[in-house]
Amino acid sequence: GENVExxxxxxxxxxxxxxxxxxxxSDSASNYFPWYKQELGKGPQLIIDIRxxxxxxxxxxxxxxLNKTAKHFSLHITETQPEDSAVxxxxxxxxxxxxxxxxFGSGTQLTVLP
Amino acid sequence: DAGITQSPRHKVTETGTPVTLRCHQTENHRYMYWxxxxxxxxxxxxHYSYGVKDTDKGEVSDGYSVSRSKTExxxxxxxxxxxxxxxxxxxxxxxxxxxxxxxxxxxxxxxV
Numbered sequence: 318g319e320n321v322e323x324x325x326x327x328x329x330x331x332x333x334x335x336x337x338x339x340x341x342x343s344d345s346a347s348n349y350f351p352w353y354k355q356e357l358g359k360g361p362q363l364i365i366d367i368r369x370x371x372x373x374x375x376x377x378x379x380x381x382x383l384n385k386t387a388k389h390f391s392l393h394i395t396e397t398q399p400e401d402s403a404v405x406x407x408x409x410x411x412x413x414x415x416x417x418x419x420x421f422g423s424g425t426q427l428t429v430l431p
Numbered sequence: 432d433a434g435i436t437q438s439p440r441h442k443v444t445e446t447g448t449p450v451t452l453r454c455h456q457t458e459n460h461r462y463m464y465w466x467x468x469x470x471x472x473x474x475x476x477x478h479y480s481y482g483v484k485d486t487d488k489g490e491v492s493d494g495y496s497v498s499r500s501k502t503e504x505x506x507x508x509x510x511x512x513x514x515x516x517x518x519x520x521x522x523x524x525x526x527x528x529x530x531x532x533x534x535x536x537x538x539x540x541x542x543v
Contacts, residue, residue, distance in 0.1 A: 318490065321473075323473070326471075349530055351530070351531070351532075353534075358536070358537075359536055359537075360435075360521055360523075360534030360535050360536050360537055361474070361521070361534045362534070363531050363532070363533075366530060366531070368530075406473055406474065417462065417525055417530065417532065418464075418476055418479065418489065419474075419476070419532060420476075420490075421466075421473035421474045421475070422473050423471055423472060423473045424473050
């Protein structure tokens, strides 16, 4: 089955700096890569996703890049703000099939220092 | 949280007792999932359902069973709880034509 590795496990940045979180996946058939943000006491919430036919996607201060050949994808957050502090999870799955089974990375605790 | 209600939100139970967690959705989404979240492991899929009475096993299904008799409800049962099942459990929903999965707020289960 799919295996997703995520690094780093913790990340501290100064407010206004950029943050980068990296993930690798094992199954070359995976074609959907979402990123979730989880705030304390809440469930994960989708912040951005990318499909395998796209190399990069941006949404305001957040961007995701995908390298299919190397089987890795990254989350980039620019101009970080204190409200960006949370746990971030990457995931991988197939978009086809009867139900979408997401395989998650182990998470990154991002702390934005004021 | 996209019309998803998990109950109970917190539960402490003793080893060997049966436990049922409930996920209720008001979005009429076809797919429903149960994940568990443990430090260092992210979220791992326990079971999922792709329709009423249609369920299948996920990555960590041993010791768990599920049932879905109505579109809106997906139950997760621990027949005989063990300490290794102490975790935070999340329900999620999605639709076939939409890639996004929506998560509930979680149930914190402690088995003592």
